[in-house]
Amino acid sequence: MTDRALAVVRAGALTTVQDRGRPGHAHLGVPRSGALDRPAAELVNRLTGNQPGAAVLETTLDGCALRPRSDVTVAVAGAPCRVTVDSRPAAWGAPVRVPGGALLDVGPAVAGVRSYVGVSGGIAVEPVLGSRSTDLLSGLGPVPLTDGTVLPLGRPTGVHARVDVAPQPAPPAELVLRVTLGPREDWFTPEAVRTLVSRAYRVSPASNRIGLRMDGPALERGRPGELPSEGMVLGAVQVPPDGRPVVFLADHPTTGGYPVIAVVRPADLPAAAQAMPGTPVRFVAVRRR
Amino acid sequence: MKVLPVGEDALLVEVSSGDEAQALHAELLRRRAEGSLSAREIVPAARTVLLDGLDAPDRVAAELTAADLPAAPPPAGDVIEIPVRYDGPDLADVAAHWGVPEPEVARIHARTEFRVAFCGFAPGFGYLTGLPPRYDVPRRATPRTSVPAGSVALAGPYTGVYPRSSPGGWQLIGTTDAVLWDHARVPAALLSPGARVRFVPRAES
Structure with a gap:
């Protein structure tokens, strides 16, 4: 192995390789996958001089620790966290030089859920269908990081950005999700549609990369029977038999048989990726543009 | 045939049988191949075809509603x-x-x-x-x-x-x-x- 590599010292609760995912294969049952907070992933690439679609690491709640084998530029963004290099504090949201053999520690999220670690050259694991993303639903792409994993790095393509700290939105204290109704709002009672867009929900701890699950009032079906399986989109608000809505995130199934009452605007999904369990959620109905 | 908007840039086209869905899917693939339809995903299912990643969903919806679509799928390959x-x-x-x-x-x-x-x-x-x-x-x-x-x-x-x-x-x-x-x-x-x-x-x- 060359020294363009990164050893994983502490993998954390769930750290995966992510890029822009593998859209275009849904008709074969392949989820799109990709970084949940895409602006944060693109930011760490910009900060480290990578192309926007280079593969980065996505942590979950408790960060990770990495030891590059050669000098690299890294950047950490998304969920704010403490960053150290060989125990010395380093910047979050800005390019950081990490000498070969030094230990980069990405601490637990202070707020939000997912921090993104960009490394100059990008994570260069073998792509699957054009993407290096780990897809937790279908198992495509590299398995989640484990302690001792060694990840290959690509060759740096650009010069890192010269900024002190890049501005980023704070993780949401309240998650406001703008939705357009349908395609299956007519499968629910009018009361259920009103409930969705007027009552308070909370992010359930059972949320993951497949879907943001909701605790809150159940949505009642207005008609009996089963909906034949149909194609699902990112941001679909699907309502399983228990009536609690689920917002589909990047690793969502490509088809599903529970009715979709509404669809969240894509611009609101990065914030959804950073909403801690327990975060209050409001769905706001908007007109289709 | 019913064309349901899905979010900002997708359409769910609903037909009345599995055969019609397969025929519609084949027709939509043909249109994408000849360049008259631009969609990132064309996802057939039991009674529907989902078109996702459309540039102009309203225009595509109008075209589909006006079009005469084949009722049976074309013969497939081997x-x-x-x-x-x-x-x-x-x-x-x-x-x-x-x-x-x-x-x-x-x-x-x-x-x-x-x-x-x-x-x-x-x-x-x-x-x-x-x-x-x-x-x-x-x-x-x-x-x-x-x-x-x-x-x-x-x-x-x-x-x-x-x-x-x-x-x-x-x-x-x-x-x-x-x-x-x-x-x-x-x-x-x-x-x-x-x-x-x-x-x-x-x-x-």
Whole structure:
């Protein structure tokens, strides 16, 4: 192995390789996958001089620790966290030089859920269908990081950005999700549609990369029977038999048989990726543009 | 035909039968290939085709509503043959549902020409149609926690083959060594929507 590599010292609760995912294969049952907070992933690439679609690491709640084998530029963004290099504090949201053999520690999220670690050259694991993303639903792409994993790095393509700290939105204290109704709002009672867009929900701890699950009032079906399986989109608000809505995130199934009452605007999904369990959620109905 | 908007840039086109959905899917693929339709994803399903990643969903919706769409899918290419041993643990249950002696299940299944109506559930998992409606079967009352890769299974009007081991509630009638999904292969999926399929019985070994 060359020294363009990164050893994983502490993998954390769930750290995966992510890029822009593998859209275009849904008709074969392949989820799109990709970084949940895409602006944060693109930011760490910009900060480290990578192309926007280079593969980065996505942590979950408790960060990770990495030891590059050669000098690299890294950047950490998304969920704010403490960053150290060989125990010395380093910047979050800005390019950081990490000498070969030094230990980069990405601490637990202070707020939000997912921090993104960009490394100059990008994570260069073998792509699957054009993407290096780990897809937790279908198992495509590299398995989640484990302690001792060694990840290959690509060759740096650009010069890192010269900024002190890049501005980023704070993780949401309240998650406001703008939705357009349908395609299956007519499968629910009018009361259920009103409930969705007027009552308070909370992010359930059972949320993951497949879907943001909701605790809150159940949505009642207005008609009996089963909906034949149909194609699902990112941001679909699907309502399983228990009536609690689920917002589909990047690793969502490509088809599903529970009715979709509404669809969240894509611009609101990065914030959804950073909403801690327990975060209050409001769905706001908007007109289709 | 009904065209339902989905979010900002997708449409769900609903038709009244599986055949119509397959015909619509073939027509939409043709339009995308000739350049008159620009969609990132064209996802057929049981009674619908989803168009996702559209630049101008309103215009596409208007065009679809105005168009005369073919009612039957065009003839597909070669038949994909899948070798199968009809040795599944649910053969007796399926025979009971069908009201036939157990050996008849294999004979009926193997003489049917299937078509991949759509894919989903897992990469490379096709929902195959072709059996007459009287052979619909329910899912198992209790799903299995692990169904082996290569299991040939029935549920509702569909036949499917598990590309990899996973939990599942379908009725298992046989096993195949065919590799349904291999991401190092081009194409990765053995079965894609519209493909014709036959199951070829192999003697039990």
